Amino acid sequence: MGKPEPTGIKAWIFTTDHKKIAVLYLVTSLVFFVVGLLLAIIMRTKLLVPDREFLISNELYNVFFTIHGAAMVLFWMIPVLLGFFANYLIPLMIGAHDVAFPRVNALSYWMYVGACLIAVLGLVLPGRLDIGWTGYPPYSVTGPANTALYVFAVHLLGASSISGAVNFITTIITLRAPGMTWGRLNLTVWGIFGSFIIQLIGVPVLAAAVTLLLFDKYLGTHFYDTNGGNPLLYQHLFWFYAHPAVYVVALPVFGIVSDIVSTFARKRIFGYTSMVIAMMIITVLGFEVWVHHLYVAGTLNWSRIVFMWGTILIGVPTGIKVFNWLATLHKGSIDLKTPMLYALGFIALFTIGGITGIANGLVGFDIHVHDTHWVVAHFHYVLALSMSMLVLGGIYYWFPKMTGKMYDEKLGQLGFWLTLVGALIAFFPHFMMGVDGIPRRYAILPAEYTGMIRISSLFSYIAIAGFFITIWNYIKSARSGAPAPANPWNSLSLEWTIPSPPPFYNFEKIPVITSDPYEYGKPEGHGEEKGAVGGHAAHHH
Amino acid sequence: MYKKLLTTIIMLMALIVPATMVFGGERVADPAAGWDKHYHFFGVVGFLIFVIVFVPLLYFVFKYRRTSENHTGAYIEGNTGLEIMWTAIPVVIIVLLGVQTWALFNEYRSVPANAHEVKVEAYQYGFKMVSPEGIETDGEFTVPAGPVKLNMTSRDVIHDFAVPAFRVREDTVPGRWTYMWFNASKEGTYQVYCAELCGPGHSLMLAKLNVVSKAQYAKWVEENKMKAQTMTPVERGEKLAKQCIGCHSLDGSPAAGPTLKGLFNSDTKLADGSVVKTDVAFLKKKIKAPKNNLVDGYPPMMPPYSFTDDELNAVVEYIKSLK
Ligand code: HEM
Ligand SMILES: [Cu+2]
Numbered sequence: 001m002g003k004p005e006p007t008g009i010k011a012w013i014f015t016t017d018h019k020k021i022a023v024l025y026l027v028t029s030l031v032f033f034v035v036g037l038l039l040a041i042i043m044r045t046k047l048l049v050p051d052r053e054f055l056i057s058n059e060l061y062n063v064f065f066t067i068h069g070a071a072m073v074l075f076w077m078i079p080v081l082l083g084f085f086a087n088y089l090i091p092l093m094i095g096a097h098d099v100a101f102p103r104v105n106a107l108s109y110w111m112y113v114g115a116c117l118i119a120v121l122g123l124v125l126p127g128r129l130d131i132g133w134t135g136y137p138p139y140s141v142t143g144p145a146n147t148a149l150y151v152f153a154v155h156l157l158g159a160s161s162i163s164g165a166v167n168f169i170t171t172i173i174t175l176r177a178p179g180m181t182w183g184r185l186n187l188t189v190w191g192i193f194g195s196f197i198i199q200l201i202g203v204p205v206l207a208a209a210v211t212l213l214l215f216d217k218y219l220g221t222h223f224y225d226t227n228g229g230n231p232l233l234y235q236h237l238f239w240f241y242a243h244p245a246v247y248v249v250a251l252p253v254f255g256i257v258s259d260i261v262s263t264f265a266r267k268r269i270f271g272y273t274s275m276v277i278a279m280m281i282i283t284v285l286g287f288e289v290w291v292h293h294l295y296v297a298g299t300l301n302w303s304r305i306v307f308m309w310g311t312i313l314i315g316v317p318t319g320i321k322v323f324n325w326l327a328t329l330h331k332g333s334i335d336l337k338t339p340m341l342y343a344l345g346f347i348a349l350f351t352i353g354g355i356t357g358i359a360n361g362l363v364g365f366d367i368h369v370h371d372t373h374w375v376v377a378h379f380h381y382v383l384a385l386s387m388s389m390l391v392l393g394g395i396y397y398w399f400p401k402m403t404g405k406m407y408d409e410k411l412g413q414l415g416f417w418l419t420l421v422g423a424l425i426a427f428f429p430h431f432m433m434g435v436d437g438i439p440r441r442y443a444i445l446p447a448e449y450t451g452m453i454r455i456s457s458l459f460s461y462i463a464i465a466g467f468f469i470t471i472w473n474y475i476k477s478a479r480s481g482a483p484a485p486a487n488p489w490n491s492l493s494l495e496w497t498i499p500s501p502p503p504f505y506n507f508e509k510i511p512v513i514t515s516d517p518y519e520y521g522k523p524e525g526h527g528e529e530k531g532a533v534g535g536h537a538a539h540h541h
Numbered sequence: 542m543y544k545k546l547l548t549t550i551i552m553l554m555a556l557i558v559p560a561t562m563v564f565g566g567e568r569v570a571d572p573a574a575g576w577d578k579h580y581h582f583f584g585v586v587g588f589l590i591f592v593i594v595f596v597p598l599l600y601f602v603f604k605y606r607r608t609s610e611n612h613t614g615a616y617i618e619g620n621t622g623l624e625i626m627w628t629a630i631p632v633v634i635i636v637l638l639g640v641q642t643w644a645l646f647n648e649y650r651s652v653p654a655n656a657h658e659v660k661v662e663a664y665q666y667g668f669k670m671v672s673p674e675g676i677e678t679d680g681e682f683t684v685p686a687g688p689v690k691l692n693m694t695s696r697d698v699i700h701d702f703a704v705p706a707f708r709v710r711e712d713t714v715p716g717r718w719t720y721m722w723f724n725a726s727k728e729g730t731y732q733v734y735c736a737e738l739c740g741p742g743h744s745l746m747l748a749k750l751n752v753v754s755k756a757q758y759a760k761w762v763e764e765n766k767m768k769a770q771t772m773t774p775v776e777r778g779e780k781l782a783k784q785c786i787g788c789h790s791l792d793g794s795p796a797a798g799p800t801l802k803g804l805f806n807s808d809t810k811l812a813d814g815s816v817v818k819t820d821v822a823f824l825k826k827k828i829k830a831p832k833n834n835l836v837d838g839y840p841p842m843m844p845p846y847s848f849t850d851d852e853l854n855a856v857v858e859y860i861k862s863l864k
């Protein structure tokens with residue numbers, strides 16, 4: 001195609017190729033995942049001994065969970081899903097040469113790098129960020145933290161996300177190959193599409209919220225103070241985006257789980273249409289729940305009831321997805337390769353987190369467990385650990401495609417089992433502390449919980465060891481893995497019809513699509529109008 | 542298809558309406574007891590959902606393994622009946638839980654008319670309580686058994702007054718009044734936590750709640766009224782300095798700020814490099830406007846205090862007494 005592929009270091013810095021940008025996102029976000037994990041190790045070790053001077057001071061504990069939370073959510077989960085997976089997969093899955101605006105795409109990445117640098121400054125400059133990843137005023141305004149760093153990081157991330165959203169929404173709408181109808185899109189594409197819609201609506205609100213924080217702190221305005229302002233305003237604006245941000249992470253994850261489960265059960269995804277409808281309901285309903293973060297903040301009583309219904313009803317479309325995954329396994333042909341193990345492990349952890357999340361959403365229940373370790377346990381199950389694991393599984397799944405090499409299956413499984421066992425147990429004691437009403441963000445916990453905390457820390461270390469083994473496996477296999485065929489999983493999805501790694505312009509000729517990616521075992525002549533069997537695979541060059 | 546949908550909706554209503562009456566109609570005199578019941582109900586429901594997901598998950602994974610390289614799963618696109626079922630049943634469960642929690646929440650937010658009303662002011666890092674008789678205490682509260690209402694605010698940043706024993710908490714917000722109530726049903730001493738991140742001293746922001754009989758409470762009121770008249774300045778200062786111990790130790794141990802032990806008339810190096818004597822004038826200046834006299838090597842986090850002259854003298858007398 002057209003231009004020749006550039007090479008060398010410049011090829012990476014000046015690249016506008018979606019696959020290269022994807023890899024840049026992957027490497028950068030993995031670095032922040034590791035940073036987040038290292039901070040978690042230090043925090044968990046500090047908690048082993050309930051003493052204010054043990055290992056790190058209380059001040060530093062607060063700084064560490066702030067950076068841990070921000071690194072994990074803003075610099076790892078969201079960029080790896082909407083930076084790496086979206087970039088790598090969308091053009092390949094819809095049959096396009098690249099995204100709609102390749103240069104804007106590169107700009108998105110470099111703005112993200114800028115935000116990363118600012119985040120690192122936040123750890124080392126004086127006035128370290130100890131405001132929690134939520135940054136509530138008045139503390140973030142009157143306290144010693146250098147809130148400007150937090151605000152500028154969010155601005156850059158926001159600009160990166162908004163331009164990414166415009167880019168990918170346009171790409172999905174306009175660059176689908178002939179025959180790639182909305183009903184034939186991979187669920188991964190649908191999930192990413194929903195995510196970017198949320199980003200487009202929500203991120204500007206977050207940017208506004210933190211900008212006012214900046215004005216209050218440095219320009220003496222009074223948006224959030226008691227001099228005519230209202231500290232709760234920030235909480236409303238912040239959570240208007242930051243709750244849906246959970247679905248920004250969850251929707252692509254739901255899509256990837258569906259693709260992995262279908263491929264490794266070699267069976268059509270059960271209830272494709274209801275999967276898509278459920279995702280779109282979550283996209284919309286996700287904006288109808290944010291006040292659950294203000295259940296005990298002194299908000300109006302009736303508003304707590306209204307948003308409770310939004311919060312708990314979102315459990316219904318989420319439940320539909322879990323049951324559809326189970327039904328996909330039923331009568332499948334299940335192959336427990338590493339990516340599939342991660343998908344199944346995800347379903348297990350996510351279910352535990354989901355059930356306990358319903359409890360959190362029940363306004364009468366939450367009045368006792370709000371801001372306790374119940375919440376810490378809930379979100380580490382439902383999002384932090386389950387979805388990080390699924391992301392690692394997704395990387396394994398597309399690893400042969402990206403690198404043209406196979407990963408080490410034995411090491412993959414070892415990492416998985418360590419992480420799964422660690423993750424299942426590590427946060428369970430936190431539910432018990434939560435039911436006892438023990439607050440989160442405590443550098444010193446009441447001494448009677450030391451036993452539980454030690455169990456939790458031990459299994460955290462095991463989970464993290466699994467994570468490190470997994471990352472090591474990627475590095476090792478990318479350098480010296482066995483060569484991978486174009487389609488090692490016999491998947492019917494479009495990205496597997498091209499060579500591994502894909503050529504510079506992906507498709508020599510834009511393919512014509514005649515079937516959807518889930519038609520495993522489709523009997524001859526079933527559903528006439530859809531045309532030939534295995535249409536995707538038919539376009540193998 | 543549409544008929545199926547319609548029947549489902551009718552069946553849903555048939556289930557939801559009576560359930561609403563059963564769960565919604567229930568009244569609990571004590572939200573804490575109501576919370577425990579709600580928790581147990583949730584526990585049963587949650588466990589059932591857990592089983593319904595995990596049993597098929599494990600069973601399918603063991604049963605439907607790939608047998609040969611070319612083995613493929615059955616071709617099934619979906620099943621409308623099943624899909625409606627696992628939409629409808631969760632809706633019913635969610636509505637049941639929601640209605641129950643709504644009733645409970647109403648109990649939490651409707652204060653009984655006979656409640657004992659206490660004013661709470663939170664600050665970095667402690668709670669001040671003013672009893673209906675006007676008695677002020679820091680860090681340790683006494684209330685009579687029975688319903689207690691707290692009218693709460695904050696002096697600096699957002700905090701939260703959490704009493705796990707009575708299953709309740711609510712934020713204290715500067716510039717606003719929030720409220721909560723609980724039924725102090727059993728006499729005893731209970732732990733109070735701050736449950737909203739408020740700074741480095743957050744996890745040290747604890748207090749005690751004493752629930753006593755009506756008679757003991759009356760005695761407590763009398764004693765405190767007497768004490769207020771006969772207190773020496775050092776005693777008054779000690780009481781006021783309860784607000785400082787979140788950041789300053791009284792025994793020389795390290796904390797967010799320098800220890801107050803032996804501080805009086807010592808030499809302090811300020812952030813601008815100068816060295817000053819911590820005499821009475823300096824202490825007063827520092828407490829009133831801490832940002833103007835920053836001590837070297839500490840973060841500028843001490844809040845200013847607007848004490849009356851009497852109070853300021855008392856605090857300084859108390860610091861003097863800490864040798
Ligand atoms: C095994 C790995 C992990 C361990 C051991 C761990 C541990 C912790 C600990 C100890 C806290 C502080 C709890 C408190 O005192 O309130 C925390 C907070 C948090 N963690 Fe993790 N974590 C892990 C992985 C993750 C991941 C992968 C995410 C990704 C989303 C994540 C997101 C968060 C967030 C958002 C907070 C809240 C920060 C705040 O309160 O501002 N964690 N974690
Ligand atoms: Cu939320």
Ligand SMILES: [Cu+2]
Pocket residue numbers: 700701735736737738739740742743744746
């Ligand atoms: Cu606090």
